[in-house]
Amino acid sequence: MINVVVKLSEKNLSTPEQIGETAKRLIEEKKFGRNVVAVVPSTELINGSLNKIAYTLSDRPTERELDAIHSTNAQIASSLLVIAIQKRGFKALSLTGWQLGIKSTRKTGGNARIEDVNGDVIIERFKKGEIVVVAGGQGIDEENNITLLGEGGVDTTAVAIAKSIGADRVEIYTELDGVYTGNPTEIKRARKLKEITYDEMLELSYLGSNIVHPRAVELAKKFEIPIIVRSSTRNVRGTFIKGEIEMEKNLIVRGVAYETDIIRFTVGYESLEKSSLANLFNTLAKHHVNVDIIVQSVMSEVKPTISFSIAKEDLANAVKVLEDHKKELGFQFADFEVGLAKVSIVGSGMVSNPGVAARMFARLYQENIPVKMVSTSEIKVSVVVPQDDMIHAANALHDEFGLLEELI
Amino acid sequence: MINVVVKLSEKNLSTPEQIGETAKRLIEEKKFGRNVVAVVPSTELINGSLNKIAYTLSDRPTERELDAIHSTNAQIASSLLVIAIQKRGFKALSLTGWQLGIKSTRKTGGNARIEDVNGDVIIERFKKGEIVVVAGGQGIDEENNITLLGEGGVDTTAVAIAKSIGADRVEIYTELDGVYTGNPTEIKRARKLKEITYDEMLELSYLGSNIVHPRAVELAKKFEIPIIVRSSTRNVRGTFIKGEIEMEKNLIVRGVAYETDIIRFTVGYESLEKSSLANLFNTLAKHHVNVDIIVQSVMSEVKPTISFSIAKEDLANAVKVLEDHKKELGFQFADFEVGLAKVSIVGSGMVSNPGVAARMFARLYQENIPVKMVSTSEIKVSVVVPQDDMIHAANALHDEFGLLEELI
Numbered sequence: 028m029i030n031v032v033v034k035l036s037e038k039n040l041s042t043p044e045q046i047g048e049t050a051k052r053l054i055e056e057k058k059f060g061r062n063v064v065a066v067v068p069s070t071e072l073i074n075g076s077l078n079k080i081a082y083t084l085s086d087r088p089t090e091r092e093l094d095a096i097h098s099t100n101a102q103i104a105s106s107l108l109v110i111a112i113q114k115r116g117f118k119a120l121s122l123t124g125w126q127l128g129i130k131s132t133r134k135t136g137g138n139a140r141i142e143d144v145n146g147d148v149i150i151e152r153f154k155k156g157e158i159v160v161v162a163g164g165q166g167i168d169e170e171n172n173i174t175l176l177g178e179g180g181v182d183t184t185a186v187a188i189a190k191s192i193g194a195d196r197v198e199i200y201t202e203l204d205g206v207y208t209g210n211p212t213e214i215k216r217a218r219k220l221k222e223i224t225y226d227e228m229l230e231l232s233y234l235g236s237n238i239v240h241p242r243a244v245e246l247a248k249k250f251e252i253p254i255i256v257r258s259s260t261r262n263v264r265g266t267f268i269k270g271e272i273e274m275e276k277n278l279i280v281r282g283v284a285y286e287t288d289i290i291r292f293t294v295g296y297e298s299l300e301k302s303s304l305a306n307l308f309n310t311l312a313k314h315h316v317n318v319d320i321i322v323q324s325v326m327s328e329v330k331p332t333i334s335f336s337i338a339k340e341d342l343a344n345a346v347k348v349l350e351d352h353k354k355e356l357g358f359q360f361a362d363f364e365v366g367l368a369k370v371s372i373v374g375s376g377m378v379s380n381p382g383v384a385a386r387m388f389a390r391l392y393q394e395n396i397p398v399k400m401v402s403t404s405e406i407k408v409s410v411v412v413p414q415d416d417m418i419h420a421a422n423a424l425h426d427e428f429g430l431l432e433e434l435i
Numbered sequence: 436m437i438n439v440v441v442k443l444s445e446k447n448l449s450t451p452e453q454i455g456e457t458a459k460r461l462i463e464e465k466k467f468g469r470n471v472v473a474v475v476p477s478t479e480l481i482n483g484s485l486n487k488i489a490y491t492l493s494d495r496p497t498e499r500e501l502d503a504i505h506s507t508n509a510q511i512a513s514s515l516l517v518i519a520i521q522k523r524g525f526k527a528l529s530l531t532g533w534q535l536g537i538k539s540t541r542k543t544g545g546n547a548r549i550e551d552v553n554g555d556v557i558i559e560r561f562k563k564g565e566i567v568v569v570a571g572g573q574g575i576d577e578e579n580n581i582t583l584l585g586e587g588g589v590d591t592t593a594v595a596i597a598k599s600i601g602a603d604r605v606e607i608y609t610e611l612d613g614v615y616t617g618n619p620t621e622i623k624r625a626r627k628l629k630e631i632t633y634d635e636m637l638e639l640s641y642l643g644s645n646i647v648h649p650r651a652v653e654l655a656k657k658f659e660i661p662i663i664v665r666s667s668t669r670n671v672r673g674t675f676i677k678g679e680i681e682m683e684k685n686l687i688v689r690g691v692a693y694e695t696d697i698i699r700f701t702v703g704y705e706s707l708e709k710s711s712l713a714n715l716f717n718t719l720a721k722h723h724v725n726v727d728i729i730v731q732s733v734m735s736e737v738k739p740t741i742s743f744s745i746a747k748e749d750l751a752n753a754v755k756v757l758e759d760h761k762k763e764l765g766f767q768f769a770d771f772e773v774g775l776a777k778v779s780i781v782g783s784g785m786v787s788n789p790g791v792a793a794r795m796f797a798r799l800y801q802e803n804i805p806v807k808m809v810s811t812s813e814i815k816v817s818v819v820v821p822q823d824d825m826i827h828a829a830n831a832l833h834d835e836f837g838l839l840e841e842l843i
Contacts, residue, residue: 077481084451088518088521106503107488114493121499
């Protein structure tokens with residue numbers, strides 16, 4: 028018998044009607060003779076004013092208690108979905124993180140990570156013919172504290188469950204109906220991919236595609252669990268994420284992604300001796316400034332500079348860290364530029380096609396789009412450009428690399 | 436070090452301000468050098484529209500899922516209280532039923548009962564100097580299903596915890612500031628008792644006093660755990676519930692209680708042979724009709740009748756059961772009288788004062804109050820009277836048995 032783990036979207040649970048529709052869809056899977064686990068995210072339907080009350084009581088409520096409060100959201104949502112399934116005459120059961128034995132790391136600021144899932148609890152329920160509905164994104168640590176798994180935690184729960192029960196695949200229900208070569212709302216000719224590799228999906232995820240969280244893709248890659256990304260509401264074919272793709276090998280670039288609100292910092296030094304990449308980025312990391320692209324320019328005629336990009340949220344923190352540590356870091360000046368964006372092309376075919384980056388730069392030059400920073404990996408090239416040029420750049424690159432419907 | 440279990444009232448958690456006040460009060464206890472466990476009920480503050488959504492999804496949602504949903508209320512309330520305590524610089528920690536290892540019986544309609552509490556979890560926390568806040572009224576059964584303990588479950592949780600950690604006492608915070616000789620809103624001269632025995636409190640509880648649930652009083656009696664009933668908001672002396680009381684032994688009657696909406700059924704038989712108490716009350720019990728007082732009249736001249744009282748909610752059901760089983764029960768007629776109330780006097784001194792019931796009837800006769808039914812136990816006499824005479828009767832009996840301020 029086939030075991031399927033379905034990760035639901037918030038939309039699947041946004042109204043009582045949607046909950047009813049979602050129940051029907053899971054029942055359809057069950058009728059096909061599959062064992063079904065649904066993993067439920069937190070949903071707005073249940074969202075009360077709890078957070079507000081917590082912050083009325085204290086300006087710094089503790090993480091442990093906030094987690095205990097917020098974990099109830101998915102718990103309630105999963106019970107409501109079970110009630111809707113049972114109403115239609117099918118057996119179902121809700122499970123919280125602790126009921127499913129989802130063991131996590133301790134949480135000391137930041138997110139807890141899943142360490143273990145007791146899949147036997149689900150296997151037992153499959154034997155009784157039950158559809159199992161799990162409250163996603165939560166676990167318990169070694170002291171039985173309730174822990175939230177943070178961003179991407181629900182996707183990761185789905186993949187971890189799939190591993191624990193030997194599921195045949197994970198289905199991720201999303202607002203879109205699959206993975207596209209670019210954001211279809213802004214890239215007019217974006218098309219849906221039939222397949223994509225874990226690595227390509229990882230790059231797309233890290234580049235701001237919100238479809239599957241990279242934590243979940245990494246886990247799926249590690250255990251070779253296929254993921255299907257598909258519509259949360261319509262029963263149409265989605266996109267297969269797996270290790271090797273059979274088709275479309277001739278397509279070098281598989282997708283275009285972009286991200287707004289990038290800030291470029293530039294730090295200048297008197298001399299090469301005084302500059303230390305390690306010192307600078309260790310200090311930033313220690314103070315939780317996430318650095319993305321790093322560019323070091325060492326030309327003999329001029330004084331050396333180091334540029335790096337950060338997200339907008341980290342700006343104030345980065346400025347403070349640099350000010351506080353100016354002396355020990357030994358730099359002469361630091362300035363930053365706002366209003367930038369990152370545009371990336373992704374594709375595993377790039378490895379064997381060294382001219383891809385050059386072709387990207389040529390097209391951007393032809394479109395009069397200035398490139399402020401560059402970063403490359405084996406399957407990705409990212410450029411930082413003015414934010415106003417971002418959509419223009421993405422469309423041009425989509426066109427340049429032939430990501431057109433007829434090519435599929 | 437003294438260990439105290441405090442059962443909070445809904446009012447203690449009804450607004451963020453109240454939560455703050457409650458935090459302060461628990462901290463005061465802590466400052467006295469006591470280890471404190473607070474047991475939290477469900478509260479209106481958090482009550483969303485969850486029940487409504489559940490019933491939108493299904494007209495018969497399953498008990499398991501409703502329990503999972505409703506258990507989150509006390510879970511959230513306990514975390515909010517912990518946040519308010521921590522805000523004031525004291526250590527605190529919330530525990531759900533399962534985190535505290537509250538094992539309950541399985542739930543198959545009706546309420547789950549507590550089987551075990553793992554007090555070590557709390558003792559460990561005391562060692563860290565933490566105030567422990569427990570979500571009351573919930574546990575888990577042998578299959579790790581979340582179970583609600585139903586009516587009186589929060590009081591019972593408090594007593595069970597006290598037993599598990601060897602607490603010195605349980606404090607029950609209520610709207611009133613103690614146990615009164617009668618309801619002070621209606622009995623003008625009602626006064627607060629300093630002490631009362633478990634048995635007297637049990638009778639008062641069963642007779643409609645909502646201060647401490649009889650399940651909790653029974654458990655406290657079994658393990659000889661003293662209970663103090665006191666104001667949820669003001670720090671004044673309350674009432675001590677314990678095994679033996681030292682003072683006021685001379686006071687025969689300790690309290691007057693009453694209950695409205697009593698219905699008296701009368702069933703008449705052709706002959707004595709045809710009447711069977713066992714048949715009648717077995718049939719009623721099997722169909723969930725709760726019978727309170729039973730009176731059998733067997734006079735040789737007339738045909739035998741059996742009268743019994745029930746609560747208003749059971750009327751429709753009782754009529755149906757009698758109609759459906761008329762033939763097998765063999766009675767000739769059945770009628771009922773509405774608009775009645777029950778008034779009771781309670782006191783352990785009655786055992787050795789056989790004239791108490793007679794004195795009660797004499798006073799009621801003197802007040803022109805007709806007595807419709809009578810029921811006696813070792814420490815209680817109840818009468819059924821017209822509802823319109825109820826308050827009058829209660830005041831008269833309060834006066835008759837000298838339950839006056841100056842006697843204390």
